[in-house]
Amino acid sequence: MYMEYVDDADPQPSSRRGWRILGWVCIGLSAVMVAGSLTAYGLYRKAFGNIAHEDVNAQLGPNRPKKLNSAMNILMLGSDTREGGNAKYGRSLKNEPPRSDTMILLHLSPGGGQAMGISFPRDLMVRMPACKSRKGTTIPAQSRAQINSSFTNGGAACVIKTIESISNIRIDHFMQVDFTGFKAITSAVGGVPVCLPKAVNDPQSKLKLGKGEHVIKGETALAYVRVRHGLGDGSDLDRIKRQQKFMGALASKAMSAGVLSNPKKLYDLMNAVTKSLTTDKELTAPVMRDIAKEMQGMTSGKLRFVTVPSGPDPLDRNRVVLNQAAEPFFAAVRNDKTVPKEPKAGEVKIPPSQIRVRVYNGSGIQGQAKRVADDLESQGFHVTVGGNAPSTTATKVLYGSGADQQALSLAGLIPSKPQPAARTKGATPGVVDLVVGGDWTKLNNAGGGIPKQQGEIRANDDICKE
Incomplete structure (x- = not known):
C-alpha cells in the first residue's frame, strides 16, 4: 500500500518516484560495522554470502580525485528496484529502471574517532558528467541535471x-x-525510538501516532519516515531532517550493548541488511x-548527520543548488586528517569554516598569494585573493x-606566529x-x-530535541 503514494506532497511523473528512506538502512549495517568487535565481524562473515557485488571501478576509469587522507568514504544508495521480492511494491513500475532518492556519503574519519553521514537532496541541481548507461551506451555530460x-x-x-565531480572527494x-x-x-534492533511534537493521523501513509515518545518498527517505521503532510512544514529538506534523526536513533540502538552483546539480535540485524x-567488488569481508577494527570503540556521539550545504535554486523554486558554504565544507572533508583536539583552557580556537580571509602577496614571489589561498581553502577557510601588497619579510x-578572535586563530596556524x-x-x-x-x-x-x-544531528541527541 505504501508504493501507491510514493511522493504524496508534490505528485511527480513516474520517472521521479522512489523511496528516499532506502539508503538510510545502509547505516544500520555501518553502525554495527564501525562499532562492532571481531565478534560482529564473525557474524557478518556468515551473512556475507547474501551480498551482491558490482564492478564499478572499470566504469569509473583513472581520472578520479586524489586521496588526500586515510579517511574512508562510502556512498550509500537506496534503490526502488522491483526485481525479486520487491515486485509487490508497485507492480506498474516493474519494467522501469530503478531510481534512487537517497544518496548519503558516509565519511569515516582517520583513526576511527568519528563518522559523518552527508545527505545529498534528491532535488539538488548539479553538473552531470558523461556516464555509461545501464545498456552500455554513453550519456553525454549535462550542465544542469537533478x-x-x-x-x-x-x-x-x-x-x-x-x-x-562536484565535491572532488574520492569515494572508496x-x-x-x-x-x-x-x-x-x-x-531486528527491537524498534527505533522517535518523538512526535504533535499527534499525527495521515490517511495517505496510514501513520497514526499520538504526541510524545514511541518505539516503532516495521510498517509503522516505514510510514513514519515517509509521512510529509502530517509532520513538519511539508518540505523535502524537513523530511530529510526527520530521517536523519531517525537514523541517528537507529544507529545508536544498533551500537548499543543490547544489540552488540546479543548474538541473536546481531545476527538477525546482519541478515536483514545483507539480504x-x-x-562494489572491492568491499570484501577482509x-x-x-x-571494523579501525572504528572499534566509536561512540554514538561521534556519529554525525548533515545535509550538504545548499539553498533555493534561483531558476526553479522546487529545486536546490549548492551554496557558497559547500566548497569549504567539501575541502574540510577532503582534508580530514585527525580527530579535532579540544582547545585548552583559555585557548582561542575558532574553526576555519567561521573565518573569512583575504590574502595579499607581499613576498615578491609570483603566484604566492594564490598558493596560500588554495591551502587555506583546503582547510575550510572562506578565502579571497586581494592581490599584491608592499614587499615585506615578515608575514x-x-x-x-x-575579527580579532578569528585573526588569533589564523595566526596560531602560521609557524612564524x-x-x-x-x-x-x-x-x-x-x-x-x-x-x-x-x-x-x-x-x-x-x-x-x-x-x-549548521543543523547537524548526532546519533546520541535527545530524540525530542527540536
Whole structure:
C-alpha cells in the first residue's frame, strides 16, 4: 500500500518516484560495522554470502580525485528496484529502471574517532558528467541535471562520478539497498525510538501516532519516515531532517550493548541488511573487518548527520543548488586528517569554516598569494585573493572590526606566529587580512576533523530535541 503514494506532497511523473528512506538502512549495517568487535565481524562473515557485488571501478576509469587522507568514504544508495521480492511494491513500475532518492556519503574519519553521514537532496541541481548507461551506451555530460537522475541513468558508477565531480572527494566504496529489508532491520534492533511534537493521523501513509515518545518498527517505521503532510512544514529538506534523526536513533540502538552483546539480535540485524545489499567488488569481508577494527570503540556521539550545504535554486523554486558554504565544507572533508583536539583552557580556537580571509602577496614571489589561498581553502577557510601588497619579510595578520578572535586563530596556524593587529586602513569588518611575507613556509594543519555544521544531528541527541 505504501508504493501507491510514493511522493504524496508534490505528485511527480513516474520517472521521479522512489523511496528516499532506502539508503538510510545502509547505516544500520555501518553502525554495527564501525562499532562492532571481531565478534560482529564473525557474524557478518556468515551473512556475507547474501551480498551482491558490482564492478564499478572499470566504469569509473583513472581520472578520479586524489586521496588526500586515510579517511574512508562510502556512498550509500537506496534503490526502488522491483526485481525479486520487491515486485509487490508497485507492480506498474516493474519494467522501469530503478531510481534512487537517497544518496548519503558516509565519511569515516582517520583513526576511527568519528563518522559523518552527508545527505545529498534528491532535488539538488548539479553538473552531470558523461556516464555509461545501464545498456552500455554513453550519456553525454549535462550542465544542469537533478542529481537523483544519475542513478537512473547509469547506476552506482554514475552517482559516484557525479558526486566526485562536484565535491572532488574520492569515494572508496558504495553500498546499495532495496526497500524489502527496511522493516526487517527496524524489527531486528527491537524498534527505533522517535518523538512526535504533535499527534499525527495521515490517511495517505496510514501513520497514526499520538504526541510524545514511541518505539516503532516495521510498517509503522516505514510510514513514519515517509509521512510529509502530517509532520513538519511539508518540505523535502524537513523530511530529510526527520530521517536523519531517525537514523541517528537507529544507529545508536544498533551500537548499543543490547544489540552488540546479543548474538541473536546481531545476527538477525546482519541478515536483514545483507539480504538487500549490493556493494562494489572491492568491499570484501577482509576490508569490512579492517574498517571494523579501525572504528572499534566509536561512540554514538561521534556519529554525525548533515545535509550538504545548499539553498533555493534561483531558476526553479522546487529545486536546490549548492551554496557558497559547500566548497569549504567539501575541502574540510577532503582534508580530514585527525580527530579535532579540544582547545585548552583559555585557548582561542575558532574553526576555519567561521573565518573569512583575504590574502595579499607581499613576498615578491609570483603566484604566492594564490598558493596560500588554495591551502587555506583546503582547510575550510572562506578565502579571497586581494592581490599584491608592499614587499615585506615578515608575514602579517591584520583584521577588521569584529575579527580579532578569528585573526588569533589564523595566526596560531602560521609557524612564524605573527601578532595580529587591527587594520587602520582598508579594513573590512569581520574579515582577516593575511599579508604573505618572504618568511612564509607553510600553513600548519588546523587540527583536522570537520567543523560543526549548521543543523547537524548526532546519533546520541535527545530524540525530542527540536
